[in-house]
Amino acid sequence: MKPPSPHWLLMAGIGIAGCYGLAALQARENNAALSPAVSREITRVEADVDQIEAESLKRLAAVPDNEVQRIELLGKLLLFDKELSVNRNEACAFCHMPETGFTGPISEINRTTGAYPGSVRSRFSERKPQTHSYAPLSPALHYNEGQGDLVGGNFWDMRATGRRLGNAAAEQAEGPPVDPTEMALPDIACAVFRASQRPYRALFETVWGAQAFAIDWPANTEDVCSQPGPPPADDPAPVHLNAADRGRAAASFDQMAQSIAGYEASHEVTAFSSKYDAVLAGKAQFTSQEQEGYDLFRGKAKCNGCHRDGGPGEDPLFTDFTASNIGTPANPQLPYYAEGKPDQRGYVANKSGRSFVDLGVGGFLATGHPLSQPSAVDARWQPLSPQNRGRFQVPTLRNVDKRPSPDFVKAYGHNGYFKSLKEIVHFYNTRDVLPRCTQHDPREAVGCWPAPETAENMNKTKVGNLGLSEKEEDALVAFLQTLTDGYAPADRR
Template sequence: MGTRLVSGVLTALALSTPLTSASDQPQSTTAAGPSNLAGKMPPSFDQEVARVVAALDKIEADTLSQVEHTQLDRQAQVRTLGKLLLFDKHLSVNQNEACSFCHTPETGFTGPIQALNQTTVSYPGSVRTRFSNRKPQSYMYAPFAPVLHYNALQGDFVGGNFWDMRASGYRLQNPSAEQAQGPPTNPVEMGLPDSACLAYRISQAPYRKLFETVWGEDSFTIQWPPNVEKICATPGPPPATDEYPVHLSAADRARSDRVYDSFGLAVSAYEFSPEVSPFTSKYDAVQAGKDQFTPQEKLGYELFRGKARCNECHRDGGPGEEPLFTDFTASNLGVPRNPGLQYYYEGAPDQHGYSANPSGNDYVDAGVGHFLRKLKSLSGQLNPDSGWIELAPHFDGKFQVPTLRNVDMRPTPDFVKAYMHNGYFKNLKEVVHFYNTRDVLPRCAPNDPGEKITCWPAPEDSTNLNKRQLGNLKLTDQEEDALVAFLKTLTDDYKIPNQTAAK
């Protein structure tokens, strides 16, 4: 098995054609209904997917080589294991999509394909015609989120991971670990039909020995059924009559579940490492007295903490706090619907008989409210507290406040990123302008010539709309630009120029 990864990398780097098979490529139609993919994907789409897959394969190969040639201490072992797990495409149903496919380092661990950021926003799953309903959320600094809890005095939920907070952390007391457990069995992401398939695939991986070193030599003492390969190559979800299609004894199911938990905890350990959450931005250098803001950046920071009210939700840290630029609550900003989401076109069953979005074009993303109603998510996470169900109407339309760290991290200055849960915005100026003018500029239809400049479409969901921190900030155009300039100082891996170092 040790040659599996290296040979895959060499093949990927040698070919200019797509790595995935024809059956895995985005198609203009599904087996049972129209798709929005036709005409939306540029000619370079397949090559961009291949480029990302090859780059991720190389990262995993380099990391595997490090394991083989470097003496690692305990902390380095678990973090390195987490990295290998994140970058291993073989943990998906078609063995073509790693967790990191939607979360790459050069974009701040969010979407790396500009063509998708500009169009579908969400990314194709291991079944390439399946797309999720939201933009990939960055997992930089995700391990700093507390276990989800309700603050009755403030009337707010705090903590958890995912846009809708559903990775609550209640079971493992670690939201980022539970977040990592979502994509492998999500039908529109990595698509495994059973969590046991992940344990089986890890048992076949070239880093199995490292996993056993970290989590125990008996981790994979599991009697796998003869048809496990076939089952784990069948896209989820599983049949309603067979929720766990990998049939294991009670003892083996318990071992498999422990592997799944260990997978999540290892990924969280890697995300907590300085490689993913380093605190090395220009902002950090300024706070440490090692650099200075430009006048425009300084004005932006003053506005951030004052007139623009950004700091009320995107906290830059108080006494004893890390400057995480989020308060881990949720808010409905009134973001317009994004008609580019492929998810609206996934109402009809696909070639595997699965319909991701039975509501079709009528779908409205209720955010945290949907999770609180205790509806089972695609990833399997459930509301852990039945007392929260009655609070759901107060959280419809709300989404978790994301960290602003690395909000501008991109491989090139002209690379297009997408912002907010549905990726409606394509640059930071649009975001700031929306915060400033949402309630001042007139309403207009999508694709109006003035959209995002002199008018805004109606909110996707106006329930529980935040009217306190945004809507009419009375910022000038120059002040909007200053805020954008400050936000760019939150990008990690900043190199301090000697000539501007603080004296």
């Protein structure tokens, strides 16, 4: 049975920004939509982010001599810096913490909404956070004519293509700072301006050059950067820089993103240190249940068709970097559905309201993602939009079950509909076998499934009727749990 509706409420009243002082307005925005339980967890995560940042800042006293390690340190400091959000309250890491495999760290949000609030706490995006682990190993988005598929990129809809910077993870890092539902800065120059005031400025200049922050900032820059995006339609770059300074700011913003991608590629984030890796190295053995699950993964369950465990010369990344529509139901608990009216600042996150359907890769190819789109759409790919409607990037299964405690809830699927590994495995197994749920059906997720959010281009060959017993489902879950990084000899069983 699916969990009950979350005990948060979006603001019913719509205020006018001019009626409030900035501090009062920010307080109203940031406390409006969140339950006490979620607010407490947000406070805890903010404190954890601060602690990790403080420990990382101590390393500035003895900066590594090695350039790669300098980039990794800089990237970590940027990833854990709350000052890079409009209200100085949300680091990139807020949605990507180590204890969950660099994805969403709040159990109650995962159990309910699936999507996380932004720096403006009453704004939510339409999707759950993906993992940063192994993300830098995705290739730049390209079209494989032989298999008729787009391959690579980052984000659920592949919109961080990597075609401009040659690094999909770096282009992904450029999305959240200016996404109004995430870090909400009104201009990429604001991220650079804020970074120029941080303790890691000297490290940044050591890595990328003294010109990085040699920018003549207007006197009102801080005021501009304290106003949540999106910027006014008639002033899309509200930090008014001359052409040369705008170019420096754009280059430095790229270098911030490249630094973050460098950290994400480090052993600290992308470790290959799971029990599965230990088994491959001959340092551990699967239990009989885990082995049964691996055999099912590669055989009857058909998982390996998309979540590839590698081939000759390949790292086992448990994804083929393509996209698929597995028929995930809509998640009615997404706050995004209620964001169809102007918020206190007049911003409408979801112009489709309750009729919103997430078209995934097809939506990106057709219209882009204008407010948070880090990469341009290749016009030659636009005719591929119809065949990609409803399809989402196949995620890596590495760290798919990493959690700080057994009772911690993780969400799965692009919209966070699924609330456990067992549940999503059961869905893969029975999507086309169990009946459609009726409204408020108590059998949901066990004895029935809702209709897919969209049935367009739905995968009908590898999902839906696998014929697995419950024992086999459990074995598959047991194998997936061996993909959690941080396995140590003491864990052997």
